[in-house]
Amino acid sequence: MTEFLTRHRQSRGLLAFALGTLLTVAACGVLVSHSRLFSQKRDTAVMIGTTLPELKSSVALLAANVEAEQLFTENALRSREELADAYVLPASSPGPRLADTASDIARALTDHAKSRVSVTRLTFDAAVDKSGVKATPAHLTLTGNFQAVSRFLGILGFSGDMMVKDVIPPDVQADVLARVERVSPASLKAAEDFLYLDLLSYAAEPDARESRFFKDMPADAIGDIHATMLASGLADVRTAFEYAAASMKDAKAWPMPLTRIDGFRRDGDVWTIDLTVFGR
Amino acid sequence: MQPKTASEYAGASVDPVLVPALSRLGPPVLIFGAVFLALSFGLTMLVSPDRFPVRVGDRVVRLSDLEAEEKALKVQQADLLKTRENLKTEEKAPILHQVSVLAAGVVPVGRTLLLVDRVRASFKNASTDPISLPRVELTSDGTLVLGGEVRDLGGRSVQLLSSFIDGLRGVPTVSSVSEPEYLSVEQPDGSSVSPFTVTLTLSHD
Numbered sequence: 001m002t003e004f005l006t007r008h009r010q011s012r013g014l015l016a017f018a019l020g021t022l023l024t025v026a027a028c029g030v031l032v033s034h035s036r037l038f039s040q041k042r043d044t045a046v047m048i049g050t051t052l053p054e055l056k057s058s059v060a061l062l063a064a065n066v067e068a069e070q071l072f073t074e075n076a077l078r079s080r081e082e083l084a085d086a087y088v089l090p091a092s093s094p095g096p097r098l099a100d101t102a103s104d105i106a107r108a109l110t111d112h113a114k115s116r117v118s119v120t121r122l123t124f125d126a127a128v129d130k131s132g133v134k135a136t137p138a139h140l141t142l143t144g145n146f147q148a149v150s151r152f153l154g155i156l157g158f159s160g161d162m163m164v165k166d167v168i169p170p171d172v173q174a175d176v177l178a179r180v181e182r183v184s185p186a187s188l189k190a191a192e193d194f195l196y197l198d199l200l201s202y203a204a205e206p207d208a209r210e211s212r213f214f215k216d217m218p219a220d221a222i223g224d225i226h227a228t229m230l231a232s233g234l235a236d237v238r239t240a241f242e243y244a245a246a247s248m249k250d251a252k253a254w255p256m257p258l259t260r261i262d263g264f265r266r267d268g269d270v271w272t273i274d275l276t277v278f279g280r
Numbered sequence: 281m282q283p284k285t286a287s288e289y290a291g292a293s294v295d296p297v298l299v300p301a302l303s304r305l306g307p308p309v310l311i312f313g314a315v316f317l318a319l320s321f322g323l324t325m326l327v328s329p330d331r332f333p334v335r336v337g338d339r340v341v342r343l344s345d346l347e348a349e350e351k352a353l354k355v356q357q358a359d360l361l362k363t364r365e366n367l368k369t370e371e372k373a374p375i376l377h378q379v380s381v382l383a384a385g386v387v388p389v390g391r392t393l394l395l396v397d398r399v400r401a402s403f404k405n406a407s408t409d410p411i412s413l414p415r416v417e418l419t420s421d422g423t424l425v426l427g428g429e430v431r432d433l434g435g436r437s438v439q440l441l442s443s444f445i446d447g448l449r450g451v452p453t454v455s456s457v458s459e460p461e462y463l464s465v466e467q468p469d470g471s472s473v474s475p476f477t478v479t480l481t482l483s484h485d
Contacts, residue, residue, distance in 0.1 A: 009303065010299055010300060010303040011303075012303070012306070013302065013303025013304060013305075013306035013307070014299065014302055014303050014306060015306065016303075016306030016307050016309065016310040017302050017303065017305055017306035017309050017310070018306075019310050019313065020306065020308075020309030020310035020311070020312060020313035020314070021309060021313065022313065023310070023313025023314055023316065023317045024309070024312065024313040024316055024317075026313075026317055027313065027316040027317040027319070027320040028320075030317070030320040030321060030324060031320050031323070031324075034320075034323070034324045034327075037329060038329050041329035041330070041343055042329070042334055044343065044347075045334040045341070045343045045346055046334070048343075048346045048347065048350050049334075049341070049346060051350075052346065052349065052350060052353070055350065055353050055354070055357070056353060058357070059353050059356055059357050059360070062357060062360045062361070062364070063356075063360055065364070066360050066363050066364050066367070069364065069367045070363075070367060073367050073372065077372060077373055077376075078373075080373065080376060081372075081373040081375055081376055084373075084375040084376050084379055085375050088375075088379050089375050089378060089379050089382075133378070133382065146397060146400070146412075146413050146416065147397050147401070149393075150390075150393035150394050150396070150397040151394065151397075153389065153390040153393050153394075154390040154391060154393060154394035155390070156390050157388060157389060157390020157391050157394075158390070160379050160382070160383045161383075166380075233391075236391050236394055236395070239394050239398065240390070240391075240394055258379055258382060258383060260386055261387075261389040261390060261418065262418075262420065263417075263418045263419060263420055264416070264417065264418045265416070265417045265418075266413075266414065266415060266416040266417065268414065271416075278382055280375075280378075
């Protein structure tokens with residue numbers, strides 16, 4: 001009996017010892033996992049802290065972009081659509097508008113540039129209908145030297161473009177806006193306004209329009225951004241429209257029908273140009 | 281009861297010593313283990329990482345604040361992207377959309393001519409305009425053929441021609457420029473003339 005009781009007491013003691021050991025090991029496990037959690041949370045904090053400024057910048061850019069697009073959609077989109085409907089991709093024949101615009105361009109270049117260019121002849125073939133778009137082949141004959149005709153065709157190359165943002169590739173626009181946000185976030189709205197500016201208005205007074213954009217930016221940041229925008233297409237706008245923009249604006253000669261230059265041939269000062277003019 | 285012999289003690293090994301010792305240690309070890317585990321849990325609850333700020337860059341912030349800020353920014357970003365998606369003009373301005381589709385992929389002929397003229401004019405000075413381009417043709421496959429001549433009073437027309445070709449290769453809308461034949465025709469007045477024809481392959485917008 002005594003032996004039984006002794007053995008029973010020893011069994012309970014052993015069980016308590018085993019249980020106590022298990023509980024101690026469990027407690028150690030809890031402490032180790034908690035210290036790992038501390039370390040993980042610290043790493044997470046550092047990671048978030050590092051990526052947060054970039055996320056803030058990206059959200060600020062996106063907000064400015066969306067605000068500008070909302071303003072454009074509310075205020076100007078309808079009028080641009082109407083202009084496109086009437087002049088750029090008209091339902092009626094684009095011939096008369098192209099003839100008027102070509103004459104206005106030639107007159108403006110001749111009056112204000114140092115070399116003459118004139119429209120000698122403009123003829124149209126029958127339109128070809130492709131998936132709801134009418135493509136009308138046209139043949140234009142110009143008289144002028146290389147410089148004058150290159151300006152003329154340079155302006156023709158911008159047919160269909162109505163805003164500054166239509167000239168600058170989307171990736172360059174995004175890069176410029178990102179740089180503006182970095183150096184002068186307060187200038188983001190001015191940057192968006194500049195991109196949505198009417199193209200001929202910009203071409204008529206490019207320096208003044210650019211000054212408004214750069215007004216509040218630090219002087220050392222303007223050079224790079226300006227150079228990027230010029231290289232991406234604005235320099236060509238300035239060159240093409242240099243002598244013609246003001247006259248064309250007065251004559252309401254823009255926008256013009258979307259026109260593609262398919263080919264041309266020069267014979268002395270006579271240029272024969274094959275075009276495709278688009279309509280609906 | 282007979283006392284055990286030495287061999288009996290040896291055969292029984294450590295059981296008579298270890299087992300009683302462990303069984304006596306049992307309750308204190310159990311109490312220690314229970315208290316240690318309870319304290320561990322208590323410590324994990326009290327000492328939470330979220331309570332302690334961390335230094336990130338030049339500021340000290342709590343992780344919960346950082347996570348909340350990140351979450352708010354991501355929600356704002358998602359809302360803005362959704363708003364922008366709803367502003368897409370295809371439905372609101374179908375004609376403008378059609379114009380942009382048609383205008384994409386157009387070879388920039390007008391722009392190229394302007395840039396070629398800019399390169400040509402860069403060789404002008406007050407008294408001479410050495411490069412003339414009386415033959416210009418844009419073919420149906422989108423290549424621009426320039427035929428002309430370079431005149432130089434000092435007899436360096438070939439060098440001027442090679443500089444002109446280099447300038448054409450720098451035009452961003454031109455993907456390649458053929459190599460012309462470099463000729464030098466001496467004139468009686470000591471000047472030289474280099475007639476040339478080059479073909480420019482235009483890149484698409």
